[in-house]
Amino acid sequence: xxxxxxxxxxxxxxxxxxxxxxxxxxxxxxxxxxxxxxxxxxxxxxxxxxxxxxxxxxxxxxxxxxxxxxxxxxxxxxxxxxxxxxxxxxxxxxxxxxxxxxxxxxxxxxxxxxxxxxxxxxxxxxxxxxxxxxxxxxxxxxxxxxxxxxxxxxxxxxxxxxxxxxxxxxxxxxxxxxxxxxxxxxxxxxxxxxxxxxxxxxxxxxxxxxxxxxxxxxxxx
Numbered sequence: 001x002x003x004x005x006x007x008x009x010x011x012x013x014x015x016x017x018x019x020x021x022x023x024x025x026x027x028x029x030x031x032x033x034x035x036x037x038x039x040x041x042x043x044x045x046x047x048x049x050x051x052x053x054x055x056x057x058x059x060x061x062x063x064x065x066x067x068x069x070x071x072x073x074x075x076x077x078x079x080x081x082x083x084x085x086x087x088x089x090x091x092x093x094x095x096x097x098x099x100x101x102x103x104x105x106x107x108x109x110x111x112x113x114x115x116x117x118x119x120x121x122x123x124x125x126x127x128x129x130x131x132x133x134x135x136x137x138x139x140x141x142x143x144x145x146x147x148x149x150x151x152x153x154x155x156x157x158x159x160x161x162x163x164x165x166x167x168x169x170x171x172x173x174x175x176x177x178x179x180x181x182x183x184x185x186x187x188x189x190x191x192x193x194x195x196x197x198x199x200x201x202x203x204x205x206x207x208x209x210x211x212x213x214x215x216x217x218x219x220x221x
Contacts, residue, residue, distance in 0.1 A: 001085055001096045002034050003078060003163075005051035005071050008100075010209045019053040021099040022060060025213055026220045031057065034099040035064065041109035043095065047088045051075045079180040083172040093118060096182075098163030102216040105202010108164040115198050116166050122194040123186055124166045125150065127159035128204055134215045135206035136160055142197055150197040151190055159197065162204050 008020030015023070021031035031048075038046055046064075050057055051071040058068055069085035076084055082096065093116070095109055108126050116124055127150075130140045140158025142150040153159075171185050189195035205216040 001069075001082060001089060001094055002031065002038070002046060002048045002066075002099050003081065003096065004031055004057055004099045005049045005054070005075055005081055006100075007052045007075070008208075012210060014210055015052075017053075019057055020207075021057055023207070023213070025102055025207055026217045029060065030102075030207060031060070031099045033102055034097050035066075037097065037103060037107060037109055040107050041113065043109065045089070047085050049076075049081045049085055074179065076179050078182040079172065079175065079184055080178050082167075082169065082182065083175070084178075086169060086172065089169075093166050093168050095166050096164070100207050101163055102205045102207060102220050103200075103202060104204075104219055105200065108162070108200060108202075111198065111201060112164060112166050118168070120194065121166075121196050122168045122171070122189040122192065124196045124198060125186075126162045126164040126200050127197045128162055128200050130158065130160050133160050133162070133204055133206065134219055135208065135212035144197045144199070148196045148198070149193060150195050152187075159199065162200055164200075 004021040008015035011020055022029045046066045047069050048066050049069040049071060067088045069088055112124055112126060140153050141161045143153040143158055144150055171188055175184060186195055203219050205219045206212055207216050
């Protein structure tokens with residue numbers, strides 16, 4: 001699943017009339033960078049959630065073999081958006097990828113698929129040390145123990161979540177609120193010692209703010 005429904009408010013004027021996934025970085029829209037990652041990983045079914053200026057994204061992807069999960073009435077956040085898309089995604093664990101970043105190095109989805117162990121994992125998140133994450137500001141997200149399990153962290157030296165993961169979706173049915181963050185599902189997995197992290201083998205840049213565009217283009221070269 002590609003998350004593409006957000007308002008992109010941190011982009012300011014750049015998203016006044018254009019959704020963030022259609023902002024160009026290194027000559028092509030951000031969502032095309034995400035699709036290239038999915039294509040290179042051999043992903044057969046791709047679902048894109050849409051809300052803010054979603055018609056523009058749908059038109060851009062009209063010749064692509066993707067499915068759209070429309071959030072027309074309200075934006076559902078990551079958890080609600082994933083839950084609403086389950087009829088399109090089908091059963092089983094789901095890969096999710098944010099559409100506001102640029103990657104180098106090993107394909108992030110391939111890296112996740114190679115490390116995924118459903119016998120012990122309910123969630124596997126791709127991480128990077130905060131000091132190596134271009135365009136990111138703020139504290140780290142997770143501690144990573146020697147066995148690869150994650151726990152919450154608020155330290156500047158902790159790795160950050162990069163917006164790519166594999167997640168079992170069964171727990172979504174127990175959440176009744178239609179609008180919620182995937183943080184709820186992560187916290188359940190952490191409490192059950194079934195949440196894991198993996199350090200990305202490559203570079204990454206957040207393109208959540210205007211200055212992130214130039215940073216991403218320097219990384220992508």
